[in-house]
Amino acid sequence: MITVETLFVEVGGLTRPELEHWIANAWVRPDGGPENYLFREIDVARIRLILDLREHLEIAEPAMPTVLQLIDQLYDMRRRMRSLNTALEETVPAEYRARLLEKLSGNF
Numbered sequence: 001m002i003t004v005e006t007l008f009v010e011v012g013g014l015t016r017p018e019l020e021h022w023i024a025n026a027w028v029r030p031d032g033g034p035e036n037y038l039f040r041e042i043d044v045a046r047i048r049l050i051l052d053l054r055e056h057l058e059i060a061e062p063a064m065p066t067v068l069q070l071i072d073q074l075y076d077m078r079r080r081m082r083s084l085n086t087a088l089e090e091t092v093p094a095e096y097r098a099r100l101l102e103k104l105s106g107n108f
Helices: 004-010 016-024 041-055 061-091 094-105
Strands: none
Touching: 004 016, 004 041, 016 041, 041 061, 061 094
16 A cells, blocks of 8 residues: 555646645545555556546546546446356366357357
8 A cells, every 4th residue: 555645756747736636535545544545556546547547538627527437337347257257167077168169159
């Protein structure tokens, strides 16, 4: 976990008012309070994502909550698919997995 000061060193182009706004809107959820925020690696990645969406993809402020929600849903679905894949690998015999893959390959 890193402090606000370290965050500003690691992430260029970020201002304190922006960060406070993003926290107030729950786009970023650090631990601690305003006097001692602590940021996890996932928080730093999220901040970089928001900056990238805003600066490179020109996502406007009003659209940002929707875009972030869709990205969160996508990451959640990927996590679930990995879990499903692991469960299939651990519980389903290889020949059934091969047949399943054969059936699915025609649908993509």
